[in-house]
Amino acid sequence: MSPNESVKTVRELDIADLLDKRPWWRNSRLCLLNTWLLLLLMTSYANGYDGSMMNNLQVLDQWRTTMGDPSSAKLGLLTAIRNIGMLCATPITPYIIDGFGRRIAIAVGAFLMISGTAVQTASSNSSMFIGARFLFGFGLAFATSASPLLIAELAYPSQRAPIVSAYNSLWYSGAIVAAWTTFGTFRIPNQWAWRIPSILQGAPSLLHVTLIWLCPESPRWLISKGKEAAALKILAYYHGNGDDENALVRYEYNEIRKAIELDRKAAETTGWSTLIATPGNRRRLRMIIALAFFSQWSGNGLVTYYLNLVFDTIGITSTTTQTLINGALQIFNLAVCLVASALVDKAGRRVLFLTSSGGMLIFFSLLTVCSARYAITGNSAAGDAVIAFIFLFFGTFCLAFTPLTVPYTIEILPYSLRAKGFTVFSFSLALALIFNQFVNPIALAALGWKYYIVYDCFLVFEFGFMYFFCIETKNRTLEQTAALFDGEKAVQDLTAAAITAITLPHSSGERVDEVEKEDKAIVI
Template sequence: MSPGHSAKGAKELGIAHLLEQGPWWKNKRLWFLNLWLALLLMTSYANGYDGSMMNNLQVLAQWKATMGYPSSEKLGLLTAIRNIGLLAATPITPYVIDGFGRRIAIVIGAFLMISGTAVQTASSNSSMFMGARFLFGFGLAFATSASPLLISELSYPSQRAPIVSTYNSLWYSGAIVAAWTTFGTFRIPNQWAWRIPSILQGAPSLLHVTLVMFCPESPRWLISKGKEAAGLKILAYYHGGGDDQNVLVQYEYNEIRKAIELDRKVAETTGWKTLIATPGNRRRLRMIIALAFFSQWSGNGLVTYYLNLVFDTIGITSTTTQTLINGVLQVFNLGVCLVASAFVDKAGRRVLFLTSSGGMLLFFTLLTVCSARYAITGSSAAGDAVIAFIFLFFGTFCLAFTPLTVPYTIEILPYSLRAKGFTVFSFSLALALIFNQFVNPIALAALGWKYYIVYDCFLIFEFVFMYFFCIETKNRTLEQTAALFDGEKAVQDLTASAIMAIQLPNASGEGKSDIEKEERAV
């Protein structure tokens, strides 16, 4: 997508004329910026690889033997322990992200993930494997909290929504590699059948440890720390062709300053309580927690982490068939996610969320019916239909709940609450995942297809909730979107302040004069 193409949607901002016209790939600096963002997007790849790898290891006899042929309860713990580690790290991640910067947090997370990968690969029993999974999850908390923030705060305005939506979508790129790697290694008649996929898990983290510190830091973080010159320099280099007086650059710079200034007036007196201090923040918190649980409790968690158990209920027990179907499913999911990511500004968040919720309800209900028919009659046609509805269910899930949960959460949070609010999202997500990964295998073993009815009922609640509480946020700047939950007047006031600062930078004591003072002081 080019900046010029997205400028049409930016008319609502009043800054369409400020955006660069023409294809982005003709701008060398946007090339460099998007290459840095591609590196940061690999965090989602690493997350997806890990999730899919655990799904696939469960079908390998070699892995089961090493783990002592785990029971349903033990299997749930082996899968959930990563998210227990993530949950343990979550309370401290915002302090690292806000205190030391987005890049430092990513590097810390990557180092811990490499350490976890090494221990996991060398594991000789289930206890060692669980310790490695905990360590990996602890590091993942830093990486997955900081990467999307840095991506959203660095992206060119007209490309931000598609790129940040692509972040979560690339979960499936990692899932694809893990699925097909396991499909290729399961024939190895020794422990390397599962150790090779474990080794490859560390590749993205190795790149992050090596390269992330060369990536530009968030201009918003720099400005919030009083480093206005450094923040403006990054905005100018990547968004304004190196010109710090470029009108778009000055608009972004002054809007960021105004938003941070307004946020601090509240944050100085309330801290964490800011999340519930105002009606707007309570609306944000309600939506953030809901999205975290919806993204895992829509039935997708059951299929994502225990697809082999779902296949067992419809008579598909061949390791070759199970791994092959899973590999094809991940490719299908990635394709749908990338298409949806490209249209988030055109279709709108609310439309995609409602379409996704309604589609999931329809297809998971049909999946439940066909699973029941197979259990009762043993019909092979009913079993085949279950596979078809799994694909259709994930097709609708991937319209919104993969590409949009992360960007929507980031968008609706003002800068001062962004790290803390995203921590709440990550904490809620980890709770939902732990439930999924520990309870699902036990419930599925006990109830079979009847357990699907629980998710059918939850999907009804989910659709109703999104209908009443999901607010459209398309075609707005990051600061304007965050202000939207405080009312349209807050958005208008913020925009007016930024425009006035561009028109009167020296008279208001802002803009270049402040930067010149800082540079002279240095």
């Protein structure tokens, strides 16, 4: 070995040394894997379509007539009932996800969402609409809990962070389609103006219920159920070009086995109390609940679900203008989210979260000032400035709190707590949404722009919390990231265990899988 050769001991290896160096589109197995991940990403599209559709239906006279011209309180119920359905389903979801698998949970959710969409489209009054929305939300809880877990547990290591970040970002892809569909149908002079957007809501769920059976199951779930051969086959096929002796495949396989083994030793039965049983788990729980509420209580809920009421406060009452601005806003949001998703492993989670929190505080405060000036003076320039600051506010919101809340929640949880921890996130998210959707229309009607001050104060708290408690997690495997909250030693133990199983080329001819006895030098 020449003095100039780069030498690493086995213990110094990083997963980056084991990755396929080719662009992913030149690897046919990764192209197929990413096709399945695209199918799973459509769950977020369906969620975004629903949120934007409800926002846009509120400006349609045809829909308001069918619903009996709902009051502010009734409007809150019509919007929030979906999240009440999600809230009722969340205690059940981890048992389906962990007991029967990620794919079964997605299929169950898709079937319920199709059923809810059918009843919603056929609704002739608000009571029928409310029941349909509850059913849709009940199914959505299964789909939105299982899909991001399966994406994170299937994705190629170097692509996991950008793809899981794209999951929540694609909420805006659904929002864009819903916004422009409603813009195109609102001129129809009958109830099909709102029934057509409702019918189209079921398309992603129809794809899920028919194609999910062709998608691979989570290797982590299979290993947890003792189906290790099936898990190794999936990892080898998609991550190792079919070679189950591939170094990356052996690394991932052994790391997953070791992580699940450690989790089981920590708690022979993993119950809900495990979430608060250790200091590391309590730190995880604190961050998970905070992210759920921050993602909805940053002021974004006002614009996402009640943009028409916000526009009313600055004198924009035209249906055409309101739907046009909303459509443009969704396109802008999607563009920012996708750029941020591509930067998660370069800029880092902490940098993006702090930049997002600080930017939101600045722009929402300016939005409040301009809204106040319009209300007091009637100055049209102040009203126009509100629109500009809505775009700037969402630009900073979309840097982190759309793309990162789901992947950050998933990656800080060990496998045994992943489904239950994500259920806590979904439950907290539903609580935050229900509060928003009940309180926001009533508070806006009563207080106008003064209600924005509540969010200004909350954003100050949010920035402080993220500054003190957000941990950087970039450029680590799923198991290593989860172990961070238990201390650096836990991360090192997992890495050493993962390397134990791999066999790499080396000059001495000695076996690398004897690393537990001694380190052997290899040429990289």
